[in-house]
Amino acid sequence: MEYSLYLIPLFPLVGFLINGLFIGKLNKKFVSFIACGAVGLSFFYSAHLFFELLSLPAEARAIEEILFVWIPSGQFNVNIGFLLDPLSIIMVMVVTGVSFLIHIYSIGYMHDDPGFSRYFTYLNLFVFSMLILVLANNYLLMFVGWEGVGLCSYLLIGFWFEKKSASDAGKKAFIVNRIGDFGFLLGLFIIFWQVGSLDFATVFEKAPAMFAVGGTLITAATLLLFLGATGKSAQIPLFVWLPDAMEGPTPVSALIHAATMVTAGVYMIARSNVLYMMAPTTLAVVAIVGMATAFFAGTIALAQNDIKRVLAYSTVSQLGYMFVACGVAAFGAGIFHLMTHSFFKALLFLGSGSVIHAMAGQQDMRYMGGLKKHLPATYWTFMVGTLAIAGIPLFSGFFSKDEILWKAFSSQYGSTWLWVFGVAAAAMTAFYMFRLVYLTFYGEGRMDSHAKEHLHESPKVMTIPLMLLAVLSIVGGYVGIPHVLGGINYFENFLEPVLHAGQNLPVATHVLTSGSYSTGTELLLMASSVILVLLSIILAWYLYRKNTDLSGKLRTSMSGLHKLLLGKYFVDELYGAVIIRPIVNGSLFLWKIVDVFLIDGLINGLAVVIGDISTGLRTVQTGRLRTYATIFLAGVVVLLLFVLLR
């Protein structure tokens, strides 16, 4: 049966081409119609395919369609081909769905921007690249999408290129991502030369035979792929670009830097679950890095004043959770959190966008406050998102986060420490999110009077996507109610065929059967985390609502710590001093000293030496006839002597 998978990315590509080639010649209505229409078509088509897929038996839910041969070279052969299976359809649905809503939101948000059509052009290109990433049937095509979304991220972060900080941030994002891509590429080389193919199907089928479980090669390959993931998904040590990426327009932050692109790393690891299951060392690294990032980014978010930066660090932190899930071999939980996170984080970002829109570009929370009555729709939807991310029961974040925490505790690869740090990070999440809410929506307005007059609720085109996302943030979790709460985890059952292969490896047989813990333990852990979250919400309420002086005092009494957190642990400065400056200075040295002085000097010196020798020899040329004649005669004499004495 023909599914025409290529249609899914084709729509945004066409949108991109139309808007891109006729840039500046189309009016805004048409541009937005084309852009949103393209993504909408993709969404509806993928929804259609989703139901087609559901109608198939679980084992047959993997459709592969090959368009044409891309790079043939000797035994190396890579196609442009697409793979639709439960994992990719979920990603496609999330990507197109969230993108569609954000496209619509952007019509309102970007309405007065002179780069309106450029914005939608980039946005469509992004959706196209992202769809290539998730639909690819081989690693190399995935890499195309991988770099493609990096490019779009670069373009969109630097969208307001006249602002130096914006174009700096774009460049930084691209280069940091490139460092990750470097690892990704090398990982591909190992896989190809070991397995002889880059197609997912072939690789996953042959890998168990070609790699030794836990061997150096598979560990190296998976670690290198993970390096790529840390770049794309902003994990330690490559997370530095994501907070800066907030220089881009807010819908972009919502779409690319929260909901879709940054989750590509998680998707890639879930996709490669077979490989990762064979490398326990890597899994441990993934879990530790993920948890460290979750915790570390959470602490930074505690002290930030910029509304978008708080959300950015929160994204980094939440991505850390997803990696923890992958690291403890609970790929399904990771993808589940990925999905719910993309709903509520998109919602939060768009909500903050609505706030910023109302505040005429002001992003500093210290100048906000009391916005609840001015922006009711924004407030309510934002609140839903906050509750979801904080992990309050009945909201989607609760189910997914709890699943991860449980797996971190119970899985063969998990440990109590992972759980402890996870809960601590969850508590911090609740704290900084409610700090944000209280500072923004409650209390007295701290903005100047001019800004106060400007306050207004956003137009419908912006609030309706907010509401839809709010609904999703609530119901999104109910597809994966854990067994312990009496639900059926539809979500993981659906994903099972894809993740099945990895979990059926000999090394991992007892991962799923982690039944050594009683349901009571699970419920206890669940309850304790919820209680901790509630406590930290109360703390936030106390510090930022009830007794605002105390928070100031706290800040001064712990000014060192506060500075450290506000300065984001000075990681950027560290990288600057340790990596960037030596490279730039070294390059100047290479240019000025090695190139110009040494190599050119050597060559010019050679020329000078030859010149000097010639000058010396020139004195023989007296210009006098008789000298020449004498030398001539002497030459003849010597020559004859030579002949005679021979």
Place this chain on the structure above:
Amino acid sequence: MLLDTVIFYICAIFAVGGAVMMILQRNPVASVMFMIVSLIAQAVLYVQLSALFVGALLIIVYAGAILVLFLFVIMLLNLRGERFEEERPKLGLTTKYGLAIIFFFEIVIIIKQTVFTGSISQSPITVASDFGNVKPVAELLFTKYLFPFELTSILLLVAIVGAVLMAKKENNDKGEQI
């Protein structure tokens, strides 16, 4: 025959003496005169070597025409006894004489080693009675060597044209400084 030997030595002395005197003179006119002496002595030697025609040419063309041309130029430029101020030459005179002498001996040794190793020179050479006369030489010139002979005429023509052109006094003196 003794007479031949005597004539040879007398002519040789004159030829060499003339040559030496020629290069040692300051006055170019005297130089030319000594050169003529040397040439006449050489012409006699030519005749002794049965080269009548060439010997005659030597007197007529060299002594008679070329050296007269030299004399003419010397007179024209009024060069008599021009004193050249002494400059310290880079290579001393002794070295130069030495060079010339060594050169001479080298040639002699080569002649000794290569040309006359046998007794050819000792045996009297019998040649045709008209060897070197005008007629046989002319026959050669106009038959076997006709083409080189004609070429010499072209050479002379070119030389004449060149000499005329160069020696012509330039009215407007724009030529480069020599």
Place this chain on the structure above:
Amino acid sequence: MIVPIEHYLILSALLFAIGAGGVIISRNLIIIFMSIELMLNAANLSIIAFSLMHNLMDGHVLVFIVMTVAAAEAAVGLAIIIMVYRKRDTINADKFNLMKR
């Protein structure tokens, strides 16, 4: 023919050496020039001697041609001397060192 050919050749060598010496010793362009003529003559002498030795008159033709060349050379060379004298008012060979740059 009692005088051995060898003697003629040595005489010719002597004349040639004197000519060569003249070229390097004399300052006067004209004398240098005559020395060159002398060297040509010395060569001629040996050619004549060889010619007799081999009983071939071709050598005479060669001498004839050499003389022609000498004549042409004298004509052109003297023309050059005249021109040089006009420009520089001297025929001291040491004065001409424009080649030194």
Place this chain on the structure above:
Amino acid sequence: MEDRILTLVTFFPLIGAVLLLFVPKERDDSVKSIALIIAFITFLFSLMMYSMFDPVANGMQFEVNIPWISTFGISYHLGIDGISLLLIMLTTILSVIIMISSWNSIKTGVKGYFISMLMLETGMLGVFVSLDLFLFYVFWEAMLIPMYFIIGVWGGPRKIYAAIKFVLFTMFGSLLMLVALLYLMFMYHSFAGEYSFSILDLYKMPIPLGAQTYIFLAFALTFAIKVPIWPFHTWLPDAHVEAPTAGSVILAGVLLKMGTYGFVRICLPMFPEATLQFVPLISILALIGIIYGALVAMVQRDIKSLVAYSSVSHLGFVMLGMMALNVQGLEGSVLQMINHGISTGALFLIVGMLYERRHTRMIADFGGLAKSMPVFSTFFMIASLSSIGLPLTNGFVGEFLILLGVYKANPVYAIIGATGVILAACYMLWMLQRVIFGKITKPENEKLKDLDLREKIILIPLVILIFWIGIYPKPFLERIEPAVKNIVSIVNSSRTASEAGMSKGYKCVGDRCDTHTFTTGGK
């Protein structure tokens, strides 16, 4: 037609140059139009050749072999395989483009300029079609002369220095090549009893390892200077900065490829054992070139010298891939030669357009051009992204194949080489950021005119090629593949032979070698 097409393509520009001699030099416009038409017809001929080329055939095609100086076995021997085919196409396309690009920028000595350009085209094409070493050498040297004039007459302020440096560097190398060439000739004579300069004949000759090493070094040095491999690269930035735009385009696009082409055509198959010996050395030099070129490019202040140093880096990739000596590496290397010609050519053209408007190339003099010149900035961005090897542009396919092949040969080289990919992004994006992004700080940049039709016509074909090779490189790769496989099998057979304690020669009997000889004569 089959046997004449190569001669036609090669010498048509020269005919055009002769034709131009008869055009009065005041009539600039007709000079330009005639040159353009000639270049375009040459391009059409090469297209015809491309369509006649049999992609699956093994060996040389369109071969011509006419004795020239038969005493020394020198013949007029032409023929192409997939590698030369693509390079010829690149040359003819770039030639058309530079004719258009020079339309307004050359103001003095128009006639001489276009004649030089056409002569240069013949020289370059000649190098790629020659199958006779002597003919190769003649074309190799002949192409120096017009290039010398192009840099030395129509160049920038330090043009004389740059032109002399360029010629001296190249001459130095080619003299070594001449010596090696003569040595080969005599060696072939004692081997086969007759003289021959034919490359195909020389492939079959066994050369003792000692001699092979020296001849290889002589050839390799020649080509290394041309490529240029670090540390012989210092002529390149000077030549690029001083040359007129079209000169830079041709220099980067085609001339540098002559060095790498020389390696592929001569060094690898003719001296396989010596090549194997020098693989580590050349690979390490290539790696140094990649990193070094990128680092130095990062701190350049002049856009053109930045692009020039980036060429050093890119050519390092080409050499690295070649030294992998496997199908992927070599194929990537050949494809990357084409890619570099296209993307760096485009970059030089773009810099030239900027220079025509502002008469400066200093990065510090620009900023915010995306605002005043959006179309220009888009093209600039595309060319830069292709240069840093973004997927779906041509640079990616080449670099990926190179690194894939190199990884097979030596993973450490691949890891070090891949850092070049990061550095490429650093210097290109940093430059882009300072040139087209940011606020307009200089008032001169506010009123800059965006690209006109002529300039768009120049760039659009290159952009199409960038994406074509990036998205559907199969037509190119499949044409390269037979030739590359031949070379790889020659080198590998000598590798196995030398491992078994034998040299290439002992496997050959008379002039018949076993399976790995080039079959002559196309279909």
